Amino acid sequence: MGQRGTHGGFSGSLVVGALDAILSVVLSPSCAACDDLLLHPTRGPVCDACWRSILPLTPPLCDRCGDPLPAWRMVSLPLACCPRCRRARRLVDRARAIGAYDGALRAIIHALKYDGRRSLARPLGRLMRERGAEILDGAACLVPVPLHPSRRRHRGFNQAADLARHVGMPVRPALRRVRATPAQTGLPAARRHRNLRDAFAATRAAATLTGAVVVLIDDVSTTGATLEACARALKEAGVAEVRALTAARVVSPPR
Numbered sequence: 001m002g003q004r005g006t007h008g009g010f011s012g013s014l015v016v017g018a019l020d021a022i023l024s025v026v027l028s029p030s031c032a033a034c035d036d037l038l039l040h041p042t043r044g045p046v047c048d049a050c051w052r053s054i055l056p057l058t059p060p061l062c063d064r065c066g067d068p069l070p071a072w073r074m075v076s077l078p079l080a081c082c083p084r085c086r087r088a089r090r091l092v093d094r095a096r097a098i099g100a101y102d103g104a105l106r107a108i109i110h111a112l113k114y115d116g117r118r119s120l121a122r123p124l125g126r127l128m129r130e131r132g133a134e135i136l137d138g139a140a141c142l143v144p145v146p147l148h149p150s151r152r153r154h155r156g157f158n159q160a161a162d163l164a165r166h167v168g169m170p171v172r173p174a175l176r177r178v179r180a181t182p183a184q185t186g187l188p189a190a191r192r193h194r195n196l197r198d199a200f201a202a203t204r205a206a207a208t209l210t211g212a213v214v215v216l217i218d219d220v221s222t223t224g225a226t227l228e229a230c231a232r233a234l235k236e237a238g239v240a241e242v243r244a245l246t247a248a249r250v251v252s253p254p255r
């Protein structure tokens with residue numbers, strides 16, 4: 001998981017081990033995801049067991065949106081697409097995530113977003129790079145999904161921008177949110193799409209991306225409505241291909 005191995009040498013690991021022991025006794029810090037006592041607090045606010053529990057989505061996946069497909073599709077179609085992607089052409093050309101929005105991954109994203117545990121963006125960004133390698137391949141830059149300025153002020157940071165910074169590629173703030181949208185939670189997919197249409201606009205930074213392949217970065221893809229609205233603004237600004245890489249994805253059950 002890349003959580004360890006940054007401390008040099010034997011004496012260094014002794015010191016870190018002692019520090020872990022002292023911190024866990026004095027502070028009794030608990031894992032931000034499962035609440036168990038952290039045995040190695042110097043490795044970050046989430047325990048090793050939680051990181052290990054985050055599994056990639058099981059193939060076969062829809063070639064476009066990344067949703068899991070029933071296994072038989074693998075045999076019948078070489079480039080398989082889920083029913084939703086076959087019904088309507090999407091503006092996001094390909095999307096992938098670290099894993100399903102569930103369990104430890106969901107708890108970690110909550111801790112990052114709502115408890116301000118911004119240090120979690122680094123290991124999440126690293127996982128996005130590992131599991132999203134095919135999405136990042138050949139792309140010119142990353143574009144974080146922006147928050148509306150009022151929400152950005154309230155939260156103090158944009159979690160998508162934090163994640164993008166740790167994926168390890170150039171980041172371009174090519175989008176801005178021009179309209180505050182009511183909370184999306186609980187809205188059906190069609191309403192979400194309507195709600196978000198024209199909520200984003202390209203910034204001046206997008207002018208350098210004509211004809212380019214870019215990767216949108218966000219914490220969670222729920223119905224894909226936000227990513228679609230972002231992709232629309234980028235393509236109208238001349239971007240050739242828009243991919244998306246999110247920390248997690250709400251998956252529809254395979255059909």
Ligand SMILES: [Zn+2]
Pocket residue numbers: 031032033034035036046047048049050
């Ligand atoms: Zn844990």
Ligand SMILES: [Zn+2]
Pocket residue numbers: 062063064065066067081082083084085086
């Ligand atoms: Zn699909």
